[in-house]
Amino acid sequence: MGLAGVSYLIQAVPGLYVGPGVYGAVTGQRGGLFVVGAEAAWRQHLWRSLGLEVGLYVGGGGGAAAPVGGGLMVRPHADLLWDFGGWRAGLSYSRVRFPQGDIDSSQWGLVWSLDTGFDTLRPDAVTANGRSRRSGMGFDRVLGVSTAYLPSDGARLRSGDSMSRRVGLVGARFETFVTPALYWGIETAGAASGGVGGYAELLGSVGAETAVWGNVLTVGARAALGTGGGGDVATGGGALVKAGAYAAMQLAPGVALALEGGLVRTHRADFQARYAALSLNLDLDHRGKPSARDSVVRTEWIGGIEQYDAARRDGSERKLRNVVLKVNRYVSESVYITGQARSAYDGGAGGYTVGLIGVGWHSPRWRGMSTGAEFVLGAGGGGGVDSGGGALIEPNAFVAVDLGADWSARLGAGYIRVSDGRLSSPTWELSLAYSFGVQGRP
Secondary structure, eight states, X not given: OEEEEEEOOEEEETTEEEEEEEEEEEESSOTTOEEEEEEEEEEEEEETTEEEEEEXXXXXXXXXXXOOTTXXXXXXXXXXXXXXXXXXXXXXXXXXXXXXXXXXXXXXXXXXXXXOOOOOBOTTXXXXXXXXXXXXXXXXXXXXXXXXXXXXXXXXXXXXXXXXXXXXXXXXXXXXXXXXXXXXXXXXXXXXXXXXXXXXXXXXXXXXXXXXXXXXXXEEEEEEEEEEEBTTBOOTTOEEEEEEEEEEEEEETTEEEEEEEEEEEXXXXXXXXXXXXXXXXXXXXXXXXXXXXXXXXXXXXXXXXXXXXXXXXXXXXXXXXXXXXXXXXXXSSSEEEEEEXXXXXXXXXXTOEEEEEEEEEEOOOBTTEEEXXXXXEEEEEOTTBOOTTSEEEOOEEEEEEESSSSEEEEEEEEEEEESSSSOEEEEEEEEEEEEEEEEEOO
């Protein structure tokens, strides 16, 4: 099995980098194996342009019937990197181990990294004071997407049966423009109908678009490459490519509705389908340089763990523990939109993964404490959890305690329920949140 991974690491103190990361299968026969987690890495200059990076990744995941046990994955690594000026490339030696499963392997790999800026502002600042470049990750828009896959005649399940049913997915895309017409982004989606609960995708994309009728109608095309599988869908090694064209109609300033059609297939055509997608597009930032009129938008990165009693397909019910990653972006002083990923690391459900999108409310702080509530919906499955077709909701509420100007600890409780399976349970969550400000639309 070949793994490909992406991490976004921020220098916390000189030489030490921390941040979220995700790995997925791209070669072999485990298409659909995903792991979501976090990494810490230490970088040291050795000689001339040669450097050493030593790190540890810990996450939860699985899928594609891989023997991952509860799903906990540990990946220590040591990388030798040559600095080419702004970007680095070299060799990585790592060990990939699932302590509760049967995967334990040491290997060489290739690594590439890009240095970039991550400017932040105080989350309670009023204006950006004419900053000369974007702050944070600089996403220009977020899209909530509903997709229908129409599998080809040759598409098969892992069991060997034909994929005769249409598959419905829900997901999200995050995109940023490098010119007024060209953009790149990331996208993720999971099955919500079609009897393949547990199928998921994670891709990077590039695209181009242009207005053809003032600011009302826009047409464009895009292509995406990444990994996908799970939910008994046979995707071979997991490498997935998608290409399509779309038209978007502006409904209000900064809000548009888009219709897209295209083709998705795996590397060796183990899985191939036509698709149609409907998306609601929300502009976040400018498609170009920041302006002196920019306001400050509060953003939060959150990582933690979650536990609940999960009904299993064998009729039993057992404790399930997930890794939780969230990104919140505020649209007012108290209301925010949120994108979330959850993946099992304990409880005998390795491969269970959930993707969610929704809205939340956060109260003003009082004596270092605050409260909040969220309503999120999405899709998930895998790991033997009885999640039906995959569609689910997970409302929750939390109490936050400040740990400083930017950090807070949160204790939450909620409820998870799927649309047509047996999974239905109270949940609790413990997390750590980092808040910062980025430049946004006035």
